[in-house]
Amino acid sequence: MTAILAMLTTERLVKLAPVDLAIVVFYFVLVLGIGFYLKRFAKTGEDFFMAGREMTAWVAGLAFVSANLGSLELLGWAGSAYQYGILAGHWYWIGAIPAMLFLGLVMMPFYYISKTHSVPGYLQLRYGTAASGLSAVTFAIMTILMSGVNMYAMAVVMKVVLGWNLNFSIFVSSITVAIYVAAGGLFSAIFNEVLQFFLIWFGALLIPILGLIETGGWKGMVARIQHNFPGQDFTHMWSNLGHFQDNPMGMHWTGIVFGLGAVQAMGYWTTDFLVVQRVLSAKDIRSAKMAPIIGSFFKMAVPLIVILPGLLGLAVLPMHLVPASQLQPGQFSYNEVLPLMLARYCGPGLLGLGITALVAGFMAGMAGNVSAFATVWTYDLYRPFIRKTAPDAHYVSMGRWCTLIGVFISIGTAYLAMGFASIMDYVQALFGFFIAPLFGTVLLGMMWKRVTKSAGFWGLLAGTLTSIGIFSAMKFDHRWVGVFALSPHAQGLAQDMYQSLWSCVTCVVVTLLVTLVTKPRPDAELKGLVYSLTEVAHEERVGILQRPIFWGGVALAALVVLQIIFW
Amino acid sequence: MSEKHHIIPVWFFVGVLFSVYGVLIFASGLAEWSHPPNTVLAELHAPVWWGALLIALGGMYCVAFRPRRQKA
Numbered sequence: 029m030t031a032i033l034a035m036l037t038t039e040r041l042v043k044l045a046p047v048d049l050a051i052v053v054f055y056f057v058l059v060l061g062i063g064f065y066l067k068r069f070a071k072t073g074e075d076f077f078m079a080g081r082e083m084t085a086w087v088a089g090l091a092f093v094s095a096n097l098g099s100l101e102l103l104g105w106a107g108s109a110y111q112y113g114i115l116a117g118h119w120y121w122i123g124a125i126p127a128m129l130f131l132g133l134v135m136m137p138f139y140y141i142s143k144t145h146s147v148p149g150y151l152q153l154r155y156g157t158a159a160s161g162l163s164a165v166t167f168a169i170m171t172i173l174m175s176g177v178n179m180y181a182m183a184v185v186m187k188v189v190l191g192w193n194l195n196f197s198i199f200v201s202s203i204t205v206a207i208y209v210a211a212g213g214l215f216s217a218i219f220n221e222v223l224q225f226f227l228i229w230f231g232a233l234l235i236p237i238l239g240l241i242e243t244g245g246w247k248g249m250v251a252r253i254q255h256n257f258p259g260q261d262f263t264h265m266w267s268n269l270g271h272f273q274d275n276p277m278g279m280h281w282t283g284i285v286f287g288l289g290a291v292q293a294m295g296y297w298t299t300d301f302l303v304v305q306r307v308l309s310a311k312d313i314r315s316a317k318m319a320p321i322i323g324s325f326f327k328m329a330v331p332l333i334v335i336l337p338g339l340l341g342l343a344v345l346p347m348h349l350v351p352a353s354q355l356q357p358g359q360f361s362y363n364e365v366l367p368l369m370l371a372r373y374c375g376p377g378l379l380g381l382g383i384t385a386l387v388a389g390f391m392a393g394m395a396g397n398v399s400a401f402a403t404v405w406t407y408d409l410y411r412p413f414i415r416k417t418a419p420d421a422h423y424v425s426m427g428r429w430c431t432l433i434g435v436f437i438s439i440g441t442a443y444l445a446m447g448f449a450s451i452m453d454y455v456q457a458l459f460g461f462f463i464a465p466l467f468g469t470v471l472l473g474m475m476w477k478r479v480t481k482s483a484g485f486w487g488l489l490a491g492t493l494t495s496i497g498i499f500s501a502m503k504f505d506h507r508w509v510g511v512f513a514l515s516p517h518a519q520g521l522a523q524d525m526y527q528s529l530w531s532c533v534t535c536v537v538v539t540l541l542v543t544l545v546t547k548p549r550p551d552a553e554l555k556g557l558v559y560s561l562t563e564v565a566h567e568e569r570v571g572i573l574q575r576p577i578f579w580g581g582v583a584l585a586a587l588v589v590l591q592i593i594f595w
Numbered sequence: 596m597s598e599k600h601h602i603i604p605v606w607f608f609v610g611v612l613f614s615v616y617g618v619l620i621f622a623s624g625l626a627e628w629s630h631p632p633n634t635v636l637a638e639l640h641a642p643v644w645w646g647a648l649l650i651a652l653g654g655m656y657c658v659a660f661r662p663r664r665q666k667a
Contacts, residue, residue: 047623054615062608069602087605215602222605223612230613234645238636344635375632377623377642381616 042371044190048380055227055384056204059220059391063208066215076213076424077145077403078309085315087222089322092306094221096327097228098393099386100174100181102334104455106369107362109338110349112277112521113262114594115269117335123288125324125587127297129580131307132320135298138474139308140316141556146400147301147470148408154473154557155484157412162488163469164408166462167301168401172434173458174302175397176441182390183442184363190383198442201387205394206435209402210428214309217392217399221306224385224392225326231385232333235366238373239340252343262342265594272515272522279522280514287525291532295467296459302400317576324583328590334366341365344372398438402430457499457524464528465491468535477551477558483542491535498527603662610656613649621646 044052070076083091108116144150148167152160179198186197208216243249250263260276261268268274269281297303297320310316341349345368352361360368370382406427415422469488472479501508502523510516513526555561572578624642631637 045623047619051616051619055612058608058612066602219605219608223609226609226613230645230649234641238639238641241639242635372635373641375634375637375642376627377620378645381620 042190042379044380044383045376047377048383051377051380052384052387055388059208059223059388060204062219062223063211063216066212066219070211070213070215071424073420073423073427075215076427077399077407078214078305081309082311083218083306083309083315083319085310085318085322087218088307088310088315088319090225090326091218091221091309092303092319093323093326093330094225094228094392095217095303095306095396097225097330097389098178098181098396099389100178100393100455101330102228102232102386102389103181103184103363103366105334106338106341106366107349107364108521109335110341110365111351111362112519113260113275113342114265114335114339115275115277115279116338116521117265117331117594118284118288119293120327120331120335121587121590122284123293124297124327125583126289127293128320128324128327129583130294131298131304132317132324132576133580135470135474136307136316136320137313138557138559138562139304140310140313141562145308145407146404147299147304147466148404150470150557151473151484152408152412154554155469156481159469159481159485159488160408161413162485162492163466164404166466166492167404168409170458170462171302171397171401171404172438173441173444174455175394175401175434175438176444177455178390178393178397179438179442181363181393182387184367198439201391202394202435202439205391205398206432209395209399210431213424213427213431214305214399214403217395218306218309220388220395221392224388227381227385227388229333231382232337232366232370234378234382235369235373236332236336236340239337239344239369243340243343249340249343253339256342262339263594265591267595272517276519277522278515278517278519279525283513283518283522283525283529287529290529291464291467292459292525292528294471295463295465295528295532299466299470300459300463301404302396305400305403306396314570314574314576318579321576321579321583324580325586328583328586337369338365341369345369394435394438398431398434401434402427405430405434457527460499460524460527460531461492461495464495464532465535468532469539472536472539473558475559477554477560478548479539479543480546480548482546483539486542487535487539490538491531494534495527495531498530502527604660606656606660607662610653610658610660613653614657615653617646617649617651617653619646621650 074081105116105119139150142150142153144153148160148164151163179202182201183194183197186192187194208220212219240246240249243252253262261274262276266281269279269284272278272280307316307319310319345365347360349360349362349365350356352363355361367386370379374382406423410426411423465488468491469484472487473484498508498512502512506516509518509523512530513523518526551561620642624640624646627642628640631640
């Protein structure tokens with residue numbers, strides 16, 4: 029028995045008190061209980077895969093933003109904030125808000141009116157089986173890889189803070205996720221995401237509050253960072269983006285505006301089925317439009333609990349953190365900054381709450397990925413290519429099995445993530461492979477009726493291969509960084525942005541060229557799928573405070589103000 | 596939240612979670628009042644006021660979204 033305990037635990041940062049353990053255990057009991065409670069409601073395919081399409085705008089909006097707020101986000105972006113400074117905040121603001129508003133106000137009506145169950149499902153209607161199949165396969169691969177990196181992020185917390193063995197943490201948590209998602213489907217995933225949203229806020233908010241008290245406010249924090257890292261600018265968002273070598277990320281403003289804002293963010297927030305699926309569960313079209321807009325306000329606030337702790341780490345931690353690939357005994361990596369800050373400020377009780385928030389974040393992130401994987405596998409690969417006609421119950425059963433299998437495959441991918449300097453480098457590289465070209469394909473399909481089936485497929489394929497090719501070239505020979513990322517100073521995240529930009533451009537160019545030499549589909553086949561041929565249902569007349577366009581404008585104005593404040 | 600299924604609102608579960616956590620954290624904050632843990636700013640007794648905040652929020656959610664018998 030002693031030998032088993034010794035195997036499971038290594039060095040640890042803190043020791044959990046009984047009250048902390050009670051908090052962690054209660055969370056596991058609650059989510060499993062909710063999963064079994066919801067199982068009775070997830071009987072049909074519509075229930076299991078789409079949560080019955082009956083969520084309110086608030087629930088869908090919180091689940092939408094929460095599906096993207098896993099422990100991966102918390103640990104990865106806090107680590108990136110430590111590594112790159114407040115520049116990492118771009119991924120929450122210009123790299124999210126305009127795209128979320130575009131989804132709600134422009135694209136959501138098409139997804140909703142076409143009654144598609146997934147993004148590959150939309151491609152099936154618009155471009156046919158080839159483009160849909162390619163998209164479904166790449167999405168399935170991406171979700172499994174993302175699920176794995178979530179698992180790794182969680183295991184890092186357990187290793188650093190509690191000294192738990194990586195394998196032990198991975199298996200216990202992932203089996204819990206597998207059970208409750210297999211039981212309640214998207215219902216379970218969404219319920220857990222909403223719970224996790226509140227847990228993360230109340231588990232992590234004390235770090236910036238106490239951190240700012242310790243440093244004497246924002247100005248005190250900036251002064252300490254300048255003292256600890258003289259000559260480096262970690263606290264400006266735009267003023268240091270004029271030249272690649274002026275900021276810790278090696279980024280130029282064109283990479284942020286075009287690579288991140290116009291391609292990567294648009295691609296992720298409007299075509300990544302993991303997040304779009306949450307909005308598709310909304311009960312009506314107004315709720316579907318409002319959900320991303322509600323989510324955008326919460327997304328705008330997240331840097332408070334993610335980016336600020338990373339900056340505070342630069343100011344108050346007595347040691348300098350290093351990339352995971354250069355870790356020596358006794359050192360800590362960038363990805364461990366949040367657990368270190370948690371241990372700095374939180375004693376018994378609060379520590380349990382913070383740890384539970386990270387565990388919940390991991391589980392919600394993983395649940396989101398496996399539920400989306402189950403839907404895409406069942407509806408976009410299994411049904412069209414393997415078994416076209418089967419009773420609804422058969423597909424629900426397939427979804428349940430697929431959830432379990434997806435969890436076990438993704439356990440293997442957790443180990444892939446360990447070799448990357450920063451978790452977010454790995455994640456952004458994945459998005460660049462699969463999401464950036466998909467955005468070009470979906471947007472052209474929605475906006476231009478002339479685009480043909482063949483053009484959709486070849487454009488998507490060319491964009492994906494370009495992305496993988498650029499990534500490989502830059503990894504194997506650093507000279508290519510200067511070519512594709514425009515400067516040899518470009519660091520991991522900057523390289524990812526240009527990789528996305530070129531892959532999307534390739535996708536669009538190839539799509540246009542193939543369209544010009546192939547025959548378009550008749551207009552009658554494209555009704556409800558293309559902007560110029562679709563009559564978007566008008567909402568009932570409501571006051572201005574109930575209109576999505578009004579709140580979209582408020583969110584955009586708030587975004588502009590934040591850019592000016594942190595310029 | 597649900598018209599077809601009459602599912603207990605997720606907000607009720609949020610309330611339960613916060614209430615239980617609030618009580619546990621508040622109690623542990625009181626228990627360590629005279630011998631605070633070895634953390635930075637422990638003298639502020641954050642668990643006490645944070646626990647109280649969770650109890651208040653959790654209680655409100657539990658009451659506002661408690662399961663009600665459905666009308667026939």
